[in-house]
Amino acid sequence: MRGILLTAVASAALTTPAAAEDFGGFPPGRGQAETFATCTACHSTAIVRQQRQTREGWDEIITWMQDEKGMWQLEPPMRKLILNYLAEHYNPDVPR
Amino acid sequence: MSDHKKERGIRDLYAEDPERADWLVFGRVPDQGRRGFLKGAGLAAMAAAVGASIPFARHLPAGLIPAALADTTTDFAILGKEGLIVRNDRPINLETPPTLLDADVTPIKHFFVRNNGLLPEPVADPDAWSFTIDGEVENPLTLSVADLKRDFENITIQAQLECGGNGRAGYNPPARGNQWALGAVGNGEWTGVRLAEVLNKAGLKPSAVYTGHYGADPHLSQDPNKPSISRGVPIAKAMNPYTMLVWGMNGEPLPYLNGGPLRVLAPGWPGSCSQKWLTRIWVRDRIHDGPGMTGMSYRMPRHRVAPGTKVPTSEMEIMQSMPVKSVITFPDTNVKVSASRPLEVRGHAWAGDRDVKEVYVSIDYGASWQRANLAAPANKYAWQRFSAAVQFPDSGYFEIWARAVDDAGISQPMVVPGWNPRGYLNNSCHRIAVVAA
DSSP: OHHHHHHHHHHHHHHSOOOGGGGTTOOSSTTHHHHHHHHTTTSOTHHHHTOOOOHHHHHHHHHHHHHHSOOOOOOHHHHHHHHHHHHHHSSTTSOO | OOHHHHOOOHHHHHHHOHHHHHHHHHOOOOOTTSBSOGGGTTHHHHHHHHTSOOTTGGGOBTTOOOGGGTTOOSSOEETTEESOEEEEETTEEEEOOGGGGOSSSOOGGGOOEEOSSOOOOOOSOGGGOEEEEEESBSSOEEEEHHHHHHHSOOEEEEEEEEOTTTTGGGOSSOOSSOOOOSOSEEEEEEEEEEHHHHHHHHOBOTTOOEEEEEESOBOTTOOTTSBSOOOOOBHHHHTSTTOEEEEEETTEEOOGGGTTTOEEEOTTSBGGGSOSSEEEEEEESSSOOSTTTSTTTTEEESSOOOTTOOOOGGGEEEOOSOOOEEEEEESOTTEEEOSSSOEEEEEEEEBTTBOEEEEEEESSTTSSOEEOEEOOOSSTTSOEEEEEEEOOSSSEEEEEEEEEEETTSOBOOSSOOOOOTTOOOOOOOEEEEEEEO
16 A cells, blocks of 8 residues: 555656655655655654754664654665655755 | 744645644544545634535535635634644644743643643543543552543632643754743633542552643554553652543633543643653653653753753653743734833743742843742642833843742753753743834
């Protein structure tokens, strides 16, 4: 089910310009669709977009979600893609 | 603060997910053809918002923003709330801008919302709502709201309620979580019964140490075995005469978004101790260890740490009373005023389990302070009104700062206090900008 959702979102991203509005306000970039599909299973993007964290901070947040909040394990390439996306767009140097 | 950027209007919500916006804003559930309103859910709210009944409602497509509201960016209602900053829409987390905190009793429509999970199913009959007390008690009980109303003394008190993370946005390096600025606080008038009386009826065993609270709000993952949050308080706090089970707020039934039909109220402590949609109080023989009690959540480092320090869990301790704090509710920041006559400044101050003894205001960045008038609280745990008339010596840009001091002589810090890993307890002075001409 989640796999299907992910593929659908990802292929939509290939055919249309990846405007932020289509991804809950996540800005365009490598990993946009995957991060959107993974991180909106339980909550909206708003709790993500509010944060400014280092890559390490984001890594801890994902681990916390997996240890305590029922998030599934991610394949290493997927985890890396999502972490890169979050660390690039939501790091402490990005203005709020 | 850049609050206004984050304020999201009805159009943004509809742009993100139209059907969810329908539900969030109006409580609307469409019927099977994605039109109309399933069993009328949300129709009354939408009619109230557009200011008229909606004759062809059964044809109105789901997720279509009513044209009458399409240009509204502020002041729309999310399930009875107005004018609030939307920090998050799933789960719903809403913050009150300081000027909407001006009333002595914060109106329901402006009272902040901090949710960890999804909203529970609304119920038709609030009096039939029931919860259990079990664990370290002689007689486990199941009581309905009607039982509480009938069998225990009904009391009404004012009390301020503040999220432990209020002010988190001020910390650097940034702390994760909802980026509350100032307004995850409000002062309600609560009606209910003393928790102590209910615990006495159940009969606490000598082994009782702590309460563990559970609510009906489903976990975000929708896993039925996971509580969204389950915190509690030491027995002494549970037995405090101001700790209550609450079904009424500001003379109305406790609103759904603020935990109705029934919630705990543990005033002066982080809001998370005041479980919403209460289903169970598990009296524990040890410190409660539900989600939100352990690890780094609602905990502070035992010893002061430098910003950004990695603190081991063993060095963290559970937060109890909230610290002394104040907010300027009038005037709004960035006002233009006349330099030729005094300006009335006012707001509220509170101090967790303590009272506020003094409030000071400054117009020169804290170089000198003027004592404000300070009212006594309506009762223990209510916030206290302060007011002062300030006179600007000249025209130009000024800041007004407010600083409260509690009855133990502890003052609000002028800058952000001790950094901590999850960004709790920021009680730095509130400052507003004023241009005098």
